[in-house]
Amino acid sequence: MNAVARALTAIALAIASTLAVPAQAQTSIAVGIVGWPLDRADTLYALAGEIESCLTARIREVAPEVTVAPQRAVRDALFPLLEPATQPQDEASFAKLLARDDVRARLSARGLRYLVAFTGGTRRDNWDGGILCGAGMGGGGCLGFMWRGEHTTLDAALWSIDGSAPVRREAARTEGTSVVPAFLLPIPLMAQTQSAACAELGERIAAAIRESAAGRAAAPTPRD
């Protein structure tokens, strides 16, 4: 009898979850992500990169209702205005770009409500210490200790597509030390400052998107 009750409960839950899906789809929030301002000295990640993937994954993890359009799609939609040489130089110019009708039309056509503009990266110091390795007839090995500092700074601004200023600014900074102890074999233990900073920033941005979207939904609509 209990087994039948459990089976019925499971079926009821399954039906309820399928009914809940359309409701969740209705509240989906589309967001574009873009690296801005780009570091012109190193532009490899202008179309895709580790920080973008990490932020996107974290935002999705914290706020599954948020869909994130990759920066390649955002740059393609706004081409030629967001390339390294043609990108806006400051916030006022970025706001001016978002205020353009053709730009808004492009972003709205993709259903985007917000843009996440992120910047920053990881700085690694030089290695300190040293490791000596040697080998002889009877075998070989290493002995020593090396370390280096690692600092990640990431900043992000959440822009509403129809806004003239960022809705929210967030930043994350982490520091760590990579070490390589060597006793017979060197064992590298690398600091993971970038993933830590990215996870922190992604979480804050996800919360900011949620809050902003909820605030807009709650705001009274102007009457004609």
Added chain:
Amino acid sequence: MGRCQSNRWLAAACATAALAACGTVPIEPPAEEAPLFQRIDARVGTSYASAARLAYVTNPLMRIEVGRSSVARFEQAFGAMFTETVSLPDWPPWRHEAPKVDGVIELERADAELQLGDDMKRPDVASIAYRVCLYERDGTAIRCWTSSAHSSHQRRVGECLDLRQCLLPQMEIAVREAIAVFLVDAENDPALRRWAARLDEGRRKP
């Protein structure tokens, strides 16, 4: 003797496999969306000089087809600039025929370069320069633009073990950027706007 010969065959097979792996590689095609540009009401012939169409960069690791990708992107760019574009045949040369268009826009040159760096202190640099000219249908130059861009990246140890994963995006970024610079320059170019205004005026005259 037999073992030596089989080793030679093995070496030859490895070399062939390595060459095949490092053959000609294309750059990502352009997005479907047209670039943002304040379109000019004109019927313009498009022409691509072979110096631009067949441009490529080569190094011991790979050969990147830059010309074909550039032409695809410029086709899209010219399509966004003018209300109508007509692809002009290579032969006979349009300068000899005076095509029935308001003007001719030509991609005259595409010069690409790839400097391989290392994973210590020398970045990889991909660079490209274009020369585009707009002509009256009789061949009189209205305006020429030169745009260039480069993409630089310092590899870290262990990053880009397959170099194509870094060099191809770098070349794509340089190509995109140079075309973006051309489009922004052209959109704000008084000579182009004057020419467009002259065309408008000519159309209004009975």
